[in-house]
Amino acid sequence: GDVLPGSLRAIDAKQVDLDSEVVALKQLPADKLQAIQFGGDHLNLNGFEDKGWQRVRGKEDTVKRQGQAALDFEAGGTWGHPSFMQVNEISFKLLSSGFNALRVRLFTDGVNATAPSLNLLFGHMGSEVCFGLEATGDQMDRQFRLNSSGPASVRIAMGENDIEVFLNGVSARKIDLTPKMRSGSGILIEPFSLWGNGEREVKIQAFSARITPGRVAAPTVDPRSKEHALTVPRFRQEDPPRHALIAANGDLLRGVIEAATAKHFSIRSGLETLQVPRDRVKAGQNALLGACRVPLKQVHGIRSTVPPESTAMLALRDWKLKFAPEPVLPESGGESSPLLKQDAKPFKLPLLGGGDFDLAQEKGKVIVLDFWATWCGPCVKSMPGMIDEMAAFDSKQVCFIGVNQAEAKDTVKSFLDTRGWKLEVALDANQRVGQSFGVEGIPHTVIIGPDGKVAYVKTGFEPDGAKKIAETVRKLLEK
Numbered sequence: 094g095d096v097l098p099g100s101l102r103a104i105d106a107k108q109v110d111l112d113s114e115v116v117a118l119k120q121l122p123a124d125k126l127q128a129i130q131f132g133g134d135h136l137n138l139n140g141f142e143d144k145g146w147q148r149v150r151g152k153e154d155t156v157k158r159q160g161q162a163a164l165d166f167e168a169g170g171t172w173g174h175p176s177f178m179q180v181n182e183i184s185f186k187l188l189s190s191g192f193n194a195l196r197v198r199l200f201t202d203g204v205n206a207t208a209p210s211l212n213l214l215f216g217h218m219g220s221e222v223c224f225g226l227e228a229t230g231d232q233m234d235r236q237f238r239l240n241s242s243g244p245a246s247v248r249i250a251m252g253e254n255d256i257e258v259f260l261n262g263v264s265a266r267k268i269d270l271t272p273k274m275r276s277g278s279g280i281l282i283e284p285f286s287l288w289g290n291g292e293r294e295v296k297i298q299a300f301s302a303r304i305t306p307g308r309v310a311a312p313t314v315d316p317r318s319k320e321h322a323l324t325v326p327r328f329r330q331e332d333p334p335r336h337a338l339i340a341a342n343g344d345l346l347r348g349v350i351e352a353a354t355a356k357h358f359s360i361r362s363g364l365e366t367l368q369v370p371r372d373r374v375k376a377g378q379n380a381l382l383g384a385c386r387v388p389l390k391q392v393h394g395i396r397s398t399v400p401p402e403s404t405a406m407l408a409l410r411d412w413k414l415k416f417a418p419e420p421v422l423p424e425s426g427g428e429s430s431p432l433l434k435q436d437a438k439p440f441k442l443p444l445l446g447g448g449d450f451d452l453a454q455e456k457g458k459v460i461v462l463d464f465w466a467t468w469c470g471p472c473v474k475s476m477p478g479m480i481d482e483m484a485a486f487d488s489k490q491v492c493f494i495g496v497n498q499a500e501a502k503d504t505v506k507s508f509l510d511t512r513g514w515k516l517e518v519a520l521d522a523n524q525r526v527g528q529s530f531g532v533e534g535i536p537h538t539v540i541i542g543p544d545g546k547v548a549y550v551k552t553g554f555e556p557d558g559a560k561k562i563a564e565t566v567r568k569l570l571e572k
Contacts, residue, residue, distance in 0.1 A: 138302045149173040149204045162300045168292035171283040175203035178278040180302040186244040188296040189217045194287035195295045200275035211274040224265045231289050237265040320523035324499040430550035437541045440526045445518040459569045460541040461493045464532045467508040471554035472536045478559030542569045
């Protein structure tokens with residue numbers, strides 16, 4: 094987890110050449126390098142002016158900006174930033190409105206509200222202001238209270254392995270950080286239903302933050318792009334990508350960095366070798382340092398124990414390749430799945446042709462979901478028959494969707510255009526919808542009845558499989 098400042102001179106498959114005023118080492122084995130981050134935009138600490146701030150939950154009127162550093166929340170609104178927790182201190186004023194509660198989630202995985210985080214609760218109760226950690230059942234653990242009928246000043250100071258919370262200048266609590274409290278460097282701010290009283294209007298003002306000099310904001314990467322970049326197709330499993338270049342705007346290119354100079358990166362992606370200008374790149378993924386000398390004025394602290402995982406390493410924790418699933422051809426199907434007669438789990442996915450497919454909006458129709466991929470031989474055999482059989486049904490009664498598993502939009506489009514297939518495709522980039530419908534191999538077909546319950550599940554290809562599926566659809570329409 095060591096972070097080494099310096100200048101990159103060159104890189105190839107075996108080593109990294111660098112210049113640093115801190116260490117004597119000039120060359121580092123490439124397999125010892127986790128990532129390279131280059132200078133770029135710094136976090137804008139002026140209120141909520143940084144471009145990473147965004148409304149995460151709720152409609153536009155549930156979170157209202159009031160100038161640069163103030164927010165008005167209504168019930169159902171969440172405001173967040175995917176990489177703001179590089180800062181060392183956060184301050185704001187919590188306005189009083191009789192009774193309200195605010196939840197501040199620290200160290201989230203981007204703006205993912207389901208990932209582990211440290212959840213701080215702040216509340217006004219008449220003439221008192223309180224603070225505590227979130228506990229089960231909408232409770233506040235170990236309440237700290239102060240008399241305060243007006244705005245309450247909140248300051249959150251982040252140390253290496255703890256944080257300290259101050260209310261109106263008084264230390265309310267110091268919290269030791271554990272790995273379970275941190276999954277990334279994001280932050281979420283939102284109203285909270287304290288003690289089951291429901292979310293209420295909350296207002297904060299004078300939001301500000303401080304950061305260690307020299308830190309550079311980590312680029313924000315779209316979760317679907319990240320999932321796709323980390324999923325290795327079957328045909329690439331013998332030669333998987335080893336690096337990812339992330340641009341300052343979050344664009345991502347995976348492949349193998351073959352060389353780098355002061356002006357450009359040479360990266361092999363698929364069958365092409367691309368030259369990427371150095372100024373387009375923000376980060377490169379991928380007892381050694383010798384004598385070290387650090388100017389005294391740059392020393393913030395000295396410790397003799399192992400440091401906690403840094404924010405930079407937290408951001409890289411889940412950048413791990415995974416292999417696309419192998420197709421399987423089981424003996425049985427259609428009658429043996431635990432999903433049968435269960436309510437289909439709602440989902441929403443982007444469509445290849447634009448817009449979204451929202452399962453909840455299609456209730457009342459028979460829905461046929463065919464999970465597939467372009468590299469899957471049995472899928473390619475199965476799909477023409479499925480397209481022909483499903484075309485015979487009225488689109489107002491039957492909806493047929495090919496749910497592609499973890500492939501790029503351009504790859505799917507080119508594949509369909511080459512074969513002339515007319516198929517509406519939903520893009521399951523992270524395969525989470527597939528997982529929720531029990532996809533362990535493909536092709537995998539799920540039929541959902543007009544009542545919203547799963548009526549049929551089948552994995553694998555059979556020569557007459559499309560006709561059997563069509564017959565199941567007819568029976569559902571006759572009910």
